[in-house]
Amino acid sequence: MFRLLTLVALVTALACSTVQAVQAEPKIRVLYLGQSVGWRHAPVTRPHNSNGPTPSEVALAEIGGQSGAFSVESTQDARDITPEKLKTIDVLVFYTTGELPISAETWQAIQSWIESGKGGFVGLHSATDTHWDYSGPSQTYTAFINGRFAGHPWTQGAPLTIQSLGGQSPVNRAWPSRFAYAEEIYQYSDYDPKKVRVLQALDFTETPLKRPWFVPVTWTRQIGKGRLFYSNLGHTPSTWNDARYRDQILDAIRWTAHRLPGSATPNPEEQALWALRSLLAFDNRPRADVEARMARLTKADRTWLLDAATRTAALRPLWPEKPQSDKSAFETAYRALLADVLARSEP
Numbered sequence: 001m002f003r004l005l006t007l008v009a010l011v012t013a014l015a016c017s018t019v020q021a022v023q024a025e026p027k028i029r030v031l032y033l034g035q036s037v038g039w040r041h042a043p044v045t046r047p048h049n050s051n052g053p054t055p056s057e058v059a060l061a062e063i064g065g066q067s068g069a070f071s072v073e074s075t076q077d078a079r080d081i082t083p084e085k086l087k088t089i090d091v092l093v094f095y096t097t098g099e100l101p102i103s104a105e106t107w108q109a110i111q112s113w114i115e116s117g118k119g120g121f122v123g124l125h126s127a128t129d130t131h132w133d134y135s136g137p138s139q140t141y142t143a144f145i146n147g148r149f150a151g152h153p154w155t156q157g158a159p160l161t162i163q164s165l166g167g168q169s170p171v172n173r174a175w176p177s178r179f180a181y182a183e184e185i186y187q188y189s190d191y192d193p194k195k196v197r198v199l200q201a202l203d204f205t206e207t208p209l210k211r212p213w214f215v216p217v218t219w220t221r222q223i224g225k226g227r228l229f230y231s232n233l234g235h236t237p238s239t240w241n242d243a244r245y246r247d248q249i250l251d252a253i254r255w256t257a258h259r260l261p262g263s264a265t266p267n268p269e270e271q272a273l274w275a276l277r278s279l280l281a282f283d284n285r286p287r288a289d290v291e292a293r294m295a296r297l298t299k300a301d302r303t304w305l306l307d308a309a310t311r312t313a314a315l316r317p318l319w320p321e322k323p324q325s326d327k328s329a330f331e332t333a334y335r336a337l338l339a340d341v342l343a344r345s346e347p
């Protein structure tokens with residue numbers, strides 16, 4: 001069942017104007033899927049004892065209404081997305097979990113729609129905690145979005161520092177280039193740094209809970225003529241009321257609809273440098289030492305750099321699942337890689 005929250009959006013558009021206004025463009029038509037087959041988050045939960053809109057449905061209607069940039073239909077049933085339906089929309093937004101009921105025919109149609117440049121895709125938070133069995137032409141959903149949930153060491157309220165990568169982009173301009181935040185943040189399996197341009201990531205020199213590998217937060221991807229945006233932010237209900245998050249969603253919808261410029265050229269070397277920064281920060285080295293070593297590592301041999309980053313990513317599956325588990329496999333690999341990186345970055 002689709003919901004149109006035009007009335008809510010109209011009322012709030014008159015009440016406040018926190019979101020930038022966009023004029024003189026035909027409205028982008030957004031279809032928002034907030035389906036939870038697995039874990040159900042608060043932003044996609046209907047109000048108690050009612051069939052009313054969810055907090056994220058209200059927020060998207062407000063962002064679209066206040067900016068004038070898009071209209072949004074919302075559903076919690078992926079079966080509402082059909083090849084016919086795709087002809088009437090411009091951007092799909094997913095805040096989903098679990099195995100969605102999307103047929104092979106529809107998934108092929110969605111991918112063709114994006115590759116042709118007719119459609120864009122925006123994934124929010126648990127859109128990477130979503131997958132379903134698919135074998136057919138083109139990609140699985142996990143390969144398409146480029147990552148699958150592999151735990152969230154940073155739970156709701158965990159203090160973080162988020163850093164921009166990839167230079168100034170229309171889809172990270174809403175936030176400062178470096179800022180403190182508190183959110184639930186995922187790490188990923190099936191993540192390929194060569195496929196995406198990462199625009200925001202955790203900086204472990206200023207994040208208390210450290211890991212010695214790269215943790216991207218926001219990325220973009222070019223798929224044929226189409227565009228994909230993903231942000232891990234949005235678990236915590238208050239994030240949805242943050243004007244910066246709302247502006248980023250607006251920018252992401254406009255960018256995926258080709259209304260904003262901006263490269264999605266993958267930046268694996270920049271990601272690799274941030275992976276080594278994570279490794280050095282995990283060793284609890286002073287920030288000045290980390291910065292000095294990073295300056296040297298920017299001049300490192302490219303092949304060695306990318307290989308070292310791959311080795312940091314390989315540490316993640318070795319991380320002990322429980323505090324009392326045997327850490328020796330992780331420790332051995334971590335110590336060897338750290339020694340190599342320290343030798344390469346020695347003054």
Ligand SMILES: [Zn+2]
Pocket residue numbers: 041125126184235
């Ligand atoms: Zn979550």
